[in-house]
Amino acid sequence: MADRVDVRMPLLAAAAWSAGLAAQLLALSAVVAAGLGALLVALAVALRRPDRATTVAAVVLVAAAVGCSAAVRAEQTGANPVAELARERAAVTVIGTVVADPRPVEGRFADRVLTRLDVHEVTGRGATTRLSTPVLVLGDGPWAEVRLGSTVRAGGRLDTAEGHDLAGVLVAGDPELLAGPGPWWRGADAVRTSIREAVEHRPPAQAALVPALVTGDDHLLDEELEEDFRTTGLTHLLAVSGTNLTLVVGFLLLLARWCGVRGRGMYVVGALGIAGFVLLARTEPSVLRAAVMGSVALLASGVHALQRGFRALGVAVVALLLVQPGLAVSPGFALSVLATAGILVLAPVWRDAMARWLPRWAAEAVSVPLAAQLACTPVVAALSGEVSLVAVAANLVVAPAVGPATVLGLAGGLVGLVVPAAGALLGTGAGWCVGWIVAVADRGADAPTAAIGWGTGPTALALLTVLCLVLALALRGVLARPAAAVAVAVVLGLVVLVRPPTPGWPAGDWVVAMCDVGQGDALALRSGPGEAVVVDAGPDPGAVDRCLDDLEVDRVPLTVLTHFHADHVDGLAGVLDGRAVGAVEGTSVLDPVGGVEDARAAAAVAGLPVRTATYGTTRRVGEVTLQTLWPRPGSAAGAVGEEGDAANDASVVLLAEVRGVRVLLTGDLEPPGQAALARAVPGLRVDVLKLPHHGSRYQDLPFLASLGAGVVLVSVGADNDYGHPAEEVLDPLAGAGAEVRRTDEDGDVLVSVTEEGIETHTRR
Template sequence: MPVLGCAAWLGGIAAARAGDLAGPVLAGLLAAAGALAWRGRGGRASPRQRLVLASVVLGAAVLAGSLLRLEAVATSPLSAWASDRATADLVGTVVSDPRLVEGKWGDRVVVRLRVEEVTARGERRRLGGSVVVLGDPAWAGVELGEQVRAEGRLAPSDSAEVGALLMSGRPPVRIRGPDPWWRAAGAVRASIRASVAHRPPAQAGLVPALVDGDDAALPDEVEADFRTTGLTHLTAVSGTNLTLVVGALLLVARFVGVRGRWSVLVGLAGIVGFVLLARTEPSVLRAAAMGTVGLFAFGPDGRRRGLRALGVALVALVLVDPTLATSAGFALSVLATGGIVLLGPPLTEALARWLPRGLAEAVAVPTAAQLACTPVVAVLSGQVSLVAVLANLLAGPAVGPATVLGLAGGLVGLVLPVAGRLVGTGAAWCVAWIIAVAERGAALPGAAIAWGTGPLAVLLLVGLCAVVALVLPRLVRRRAWGVSIAVLLLVVVLGVPGRIWSSPSFGWPPEGWVLVACDVGQGDALVVSVGPRAAVVVDSGPDPGVVDDCLDRLGVEQVPLVVLTHFHADHVDGLAGVLRGRRVGAVEVTAVLDPPTGVEEVEDVARRAGVPVRTASYGATRRVGTAVLQVVHPDIPLPVPGAGDGSSANDASVVLVVEVDGLRLLLTGDVEPPGQAELARLLPGLDVDVLKVPHHGSRHQDEDWLASLRPEVALVSVGADNDYGHPAAQVLDHLRAAGADVHRTDEEGDIAVVAGGGGPRVVDR
C-alpha cells in the first residue's frame, strides 16, 4: 500500500505539471499497463510484477481522472460565458466560509459556490461546477450549506478547477438555509469563539485554531512566532487535532462502558463530526485521513498497520482530489505521519533505555515528524528551524488539554454560556503556555538558520535528514550521546555559533557598517547604525519574521527610534518583528493616516508592546546616538485622514536626511514625483553619498532630480519576480549614467554600506 500510495501521488503530480504532455503521458502509462498485463497473463506474473502493474494502473487512473475533471470545467458553458464576461443569474450552494478581503477600492467578500443552475445570455442551464464570488460586504453573512441566488458579471478564473469568478455588487438572495448538521457545526464553532472571547486576543484566537482550524482571529505576530518555532501545524487543521478530539471521545466512551465494535462506531462518528466542525475543505479531509492513520499506528502492530493505512489514505485522497498532490499542506501531513510511523518507534525504544517511556515518546514523536518535514519546510520558508523540536516538546503537553477543553467549552456553552466561558478559560490558560513557548523560542538568536531553496540545497538537506534518521536511534541509545546531542542543540539555539559568525571578523555584518538594506522581499526595511548593538530602523517590511532575522544577524538589541515612512503593508506589517525582544524607544509615522488598516495595525502592535507612536516632526533635527536625523518631507503639522484607500500614502512618505560617520544618506520611502519636485524646490543643490531609491525603483520618478543628488551609491529595496515591474530599467540606467553604483536586494540579499576614507563601500551578504 505505501508503494501504491506513492504511485497515486506521482500520478497527481504528473497531472498538475505535465501540461500539454498529459495526454501522451497517459497514453504511455496505459501502453505500459497493457504490456505488463500481457506479460503476466495466465498467472505467470510474480508479486513484484503485479505490484508494478498496479502502480502503473493507479498512476494512470489519477492522471485520467484529473484530465477528465479539467476537461469538464474547460468545456462547461460556465467557462464560455466567463470568457465573454456575460452577466449571469445563478443558483448555488455555499461550500466555503466567507472571507473578508481588504482591497484598494473597498472591502470584498470571497466565497465559493457549488453551482446548480445558471441563467445567462437568455439561456437557463442546469449544470455543475463551482464559482468563486467576489461580493459586496453583505455576502459576509452567508452560511456554509446555504442555497442562494446571486447576480453579477462572470469572469475567467485563474484556477483550472474553478469554472468562473462572479463579480457581484448585489447582496445574495437566500433560498434555503443550511442542513441541520451544518447549522449544528456552525453553532459549535460560534460557541467555541464565545467561550474564549473574554480572554486576551492571542489566546482567544489560538483556541479556535487548535480545535477546528478557525484562525481568523489569530494575531499576525503569533503566526510569525509559530512559523519560526515550527509550531505552525497547531494553527491549521491537522491529523493531530483529529487524533486528540477523537481520542478524547473514545476515552469518554470507554469510561461509560463502550467496548468492541461500538468503540469503532464511536470513533467513526467522531471523525465525521470533526470533519463537519472543521469544514469539508480538502485540507480538512486530508487531516481526517492522516488522523485516522495515526489512530491505526497507536494500536497493536502499529508500524505495519500504520504504513498500510497511510498508503490507503494516500490513494483515496489523490483519487478524490488530484490537486492535493501538489499541495504543500498535503506533503507536510503525509511526511509527518510517515515520519512518526517509521522513525517514531525505533527512536522511542532507543530513548526508553534511559528515559521514562512517556518522556521518550514525547521527545520521539515531534522529532520524527519535524525531521521528515524539514526539507519541505526549508523549500517553503528558506530556513531550517533549530528550535522546532524543543518548542514542540515544550508545547506538546498543553496541546491536548487546550484542544479538549476548547471543544468542551463550545459544547457546554451551547447549553450554559457562563459554564462554557469557565471551561474556555481553562483552554485559554493552556494556550497561554504555548504562546509563551513560541514567543521565547522565536526570540532566541539561533531559532532558525537560512537555507537555500535550489535543487542542490534541497537534495543536500534530504540527504542530511536521511542520515540523521538512520543514525539518531543508534546514537541516543546511550545516555552520554543523547545528553551530548541535546547540549549541542541547545548551544546552537542559544546562538553561540551565531554570535561568533556575526562578529566583524567573520564577515557579517562588515566592520564599520552604517546602513543595511534588509532583504525583506517587496518592501523596505533600512537599519542605520547609531552605536554598539543599537540602530534606527526605517520601515519594517511586510513580514515580522524576516525583519527580525535581519536585525538578529546585525546583532541589534536596542532601537531608539523606528520611523515608518507611510502605512502601506510592505512598509509596516513587519513592525512586530522589530519590537520582538528589543528595547524600542518610540515609533514615528507620517501625518497622513492612509490606509486606515495600516494605521490600525501599527497602533495595535505598538500599544501591545507599550511603545509610543507619534508624528514625525517636519524640519526637526536631532541626534540619535552617532547619527543626526532631519525630517525633510512632508510639511504637514497635524495628522490628516488622507484618501482612505491608500492612494495618498506614497507621496506622504517621511523623507529623512541622515548624517552618520561622515556619510550623508537620503532615505525616501515611496515618495512620488510631486513630492520629489517639492524636495527639489526646498533643498536645491542637495548632494548625498547614499540614496535609497524611492518606491522600489518604480518608473514613476523625477529622474533629473535623482541624478542631481549625485549619489555614489543607490540602493533599491525590491522583491524578486514582483508583479509591479520594479525596478524600472530606465531608472537604473539613468542613475548609473549619473555615476551611481546601483545595488538591489532582490539580487544581492542584505546590503550593507560601510563608511571609509574614500567614501561609501558596499558589502552584500
C-alpha cells in the same frame, strides 16, 4: 514478533501519486505515452514473474484510474459552460451553494472577500445552463455575511482561473440569499461560535489560537503570531490536521469506553466523531485530507501497528487521489503523507531505542515530533527556503499542552451551548494551555538561530534529502545511548541559542543599514559607537530587534516613523526592547488610526510620547545631520496616489548626512508627493536613495533618476502579493549606474564609506 510490512499498498500509493503528478504537470499526450510505457513494463514483469502479475496489474490499474480521474475532472472544470464563459470574460448571473467560509483579504486598492461557490445554474450570453462546477468568488463586504451552506444568486463578470480545480473566478456583485444553510451546518456554526465565545475573555492571542487549534478557525490570528509559529515549526497547529482529529475522536472514544460502549459500538462512535469533526472544521479538501490521515493514525494504534498503519496509509493516498487528483501537487498533502509515514516508520524504532534509558512516555513524546519533522524537512525547505532548528524542541515542549487545549476548547464550546458560564470556565483552561504554546512560539522565534537559510534548487534539496535519510538511519544508534543523545541535544541547543559570529559584520565603517524585516521598512543611520537613528521599525518586533542587536546598537537617540502603516510601525516594540531610546517622532497625518494607536501604545511602555516631526528643521544627532523635507504643513491632506493613500503621501522624508554620505529616506511617498518634493527642493542630489514604497511601479521616475544616487536600497518582502519591486522601476535606475540592493534577495544590507568610496555589504 515484529510487524512485517506489506509494501503492496504503499506501492499502489506511489503509483497513484506518480500518475497524479504526471496528470497535473504534463500534457495529456505525455501522460498517455507514460501509461503505455508502464503497461509494457507491467507485461514484461508479468511474463518473467507470474507470481507478481497481480501486483503489477494493480499498480498499472491504479495509475490509470488516477490519470483518468484527473482527465475527467479537468474536462469537467475546463470545458463546461462556466469555463467557456470565463474565457470570454462574460457578464453572468449564477445560482450556487457556498462551499467555503467567506474570508476577508486585503487587496491592493480595497479589501475584498473570497469564497467558493458550487454553481448550479449560470445565465450568460443569452443562455441558461444547469450544471455543478466550482467557482472562486471575489466580492465586496456583503459576502462576508453569507454563511457556509447558503444558496445565493449573484451577478458579476467571469474570468479564467489557474489550475484544474476551478471553472473560473467570478468578480461578483452583492449576493441575494435564496436559502439558508441546512441544520447540520447551522449546528456546526453554533458550536464554532460557542468555542469563540468560551475564550473571548482571554488575551487576544489565546482567544485566536483556541478556535484555530480545535476547528481550524484562524481568522482572528495576527501575522506576527503566525510568523512565530512558522519559524518554530508549529504551523501545523494553526490548521486542521490529522492530529486534531486524533485528539478529538480519541477523547470521544475514551468517553464512550467510560460509558460502557464496547465492540462495534466503538466503531460507530469513531465514525460519528469523524463526521462531526469534518462538519466543524468544514468539508474543504484540506479538512478531508486531515480527517483521512487522522483515521490512519487511529487505525495504526494497538497491535500490528506498523502493518495496519502502512496498509491504511496506502489506501488513504489512493482513495484521496482518485477523488481529488490535484492533491498530487499540493504541499499540504505531501506534508500530511510524509509526517504520517515518518510517525509510522521512524517513531516506533526511535521510541524503543530511547525506552532503554527513558520512561516510555517520554521516549514517545520525543520520537513522534522528531520523526514527523525529519520526514517533512525537505518539503518544508522547498516551500520556505529555511530549515528550522527549533522545530523539534518546540513541538516537544508544547506537546503536553496541545491535547488538553484541544479537548478543553471543544468541551467549552459544547458545554457553552447549554451553560455559557461553564463553557467560559473550560475556555479559561484551554486559554492557559495555549498561553504556554504562544510563549514557546514567541521565545523560539526570537532564538538567535531559530532557522537557517537553505536553497530551494534541485541540488540543495537533493542534498538535504540525503542528509535526512542519513540521519534517519543514524539516529537509532545515537538515541539508544544516553551520553550520545544528550551530547547531540546540548550541541543543537548551543547552535540554536548562540548566534554564530559573522566575520566582518557589522563593517566598522558602516553609515546606513537596511534591515531585512520582510515586507516593510526598518533602516538605521549610525550616529556613533553603539548608537543609531532608526527610521521605521518594520512589521515584526523580533526582526528589527535582531537586526539592531547584530549591528551592536544599544542606544537609539531618535526613532522616526515615516507614517503609521503596520509595515512601518508594528515592530516599534523591538526597537525599544532593552535599548535607551531618546525620542519617537512620526508624521503629522494620523492615519490609519489603528497604526497611530499601536505606535503610541508601544512608545508609552517605554515612557515616551510620539511627537510630530517638524517640517524644515535641520539638527545634529551624534554623527548624523538630519533635515526634514516633507510633509509640508497642509500639503499631504487628501493626497492619493495611484497605489496608495493620504498616509503614504504624508510620509516623513528625511535628508541625512553621515560621514559625508548623503542619504534620502522617502518612506512610502507616492508620485504626487515625489513631484511636490521635487518642486520644493530643486536640484537635490544624494549618494544613497531608499526607494519609495518598496519599489512599487507607481513612481516619479524622472525625479528619482535626477537624484543621481549611486546606491538604491529597496526594503521588500520575498514573494509579496503586491508585485514589489517593479522591474520597470529598478531597470532604469540600474541602467543609470546605480547599485540596487534589495532585502528579499540580499538580506540585511550595510552601506559603508572607505577611502575608495561607498561600498555595500550584504548578509542573508
